[in-house]
Amino acid sequence: xxxxxxxxEATPLSTAAAELRVLLGQLRRRLREQxxxxxxxxxxISVLGRIERDGPTTVTALxxxxxxxxxxxxxxxxxxxxxxxxxxxxxxxxxxxxxxxxTPACRAWIKKHRAQREDWLVRTMQAKLSPAEQKKxxxxxxxxxxxxxx
Numbered sequence: 001x002x003x004x005x006x007x008x009e010a011t012p013l014s015t016a017a018a019e020l021r022v023l024l025g026q027l028r029r030r031l032r033e034q035x036x037x038x039x040x041x042x043x044x045i046s047v048l049g050r051i052e053r054d055g056p057t058t059v060t061a062l063x064x065x066x067x068x069x070x071x072x073x074x075x076x077x078x079x080x081x082x083x084x085x086x087x088x089x090x091x092x093x094x095x096x097x098x099x100x101x102x103t104p105a106c107r108a109w110i111k112k113h114r115a116q117r118e119d120w121l122v123r124t125m126q127a128k129l130s131p132a133e134q135k136k137x138x139x140x141x142x143x144x145x146x147x148x149x150x
Contacts, residue, residue, distance in 0.1 A: 034117045034120040046066060046118070047086075049084075050062060052102060084103055085109065087103050
């Protein structure tokens with residue numbers, strides 16, 4: 001069995017990949033810190049993001065996608081419903097199921113919190129990077145997008 005690229009001697013590319021992975025994790029944590037105290041848990045935010053991206057869905061479908069038990073997802077959804085972030089409506093063809101969607105209040109909350117994180121990032125980039133470095137970051141975004149495109 002041959003050695004993988006990661007098992008072999010570190011190359012500049014593998015070193016860059018490791019550093020990028022660590023750096024993105026640190027950046028994600030810093031952005032999460034900008035949300036402020038008393039906000040939602042990571043799993044609750046994940047559920048809201050999933051519904052925002054994929055559209056209305058059921059508890060069962062959310063549980064499958066998020067890789068948790070339906071009962072656990074039901075508890076998460078119940079908390080989000082109590083907070084006024086998710087609304088449920090009867091399934092049009094299966095009355096046993098409830099279709100979950102984001103409320104207008106949730107959409108406003110998402111918009112506000114994204115703006116806060118983006119404002120922090122803009123201020124931080126302006127404070128720590130020269131205009132030339134800011135341009136390099138902006139130029140690198142296109143390359144990073146290509147890494148995640150299918």
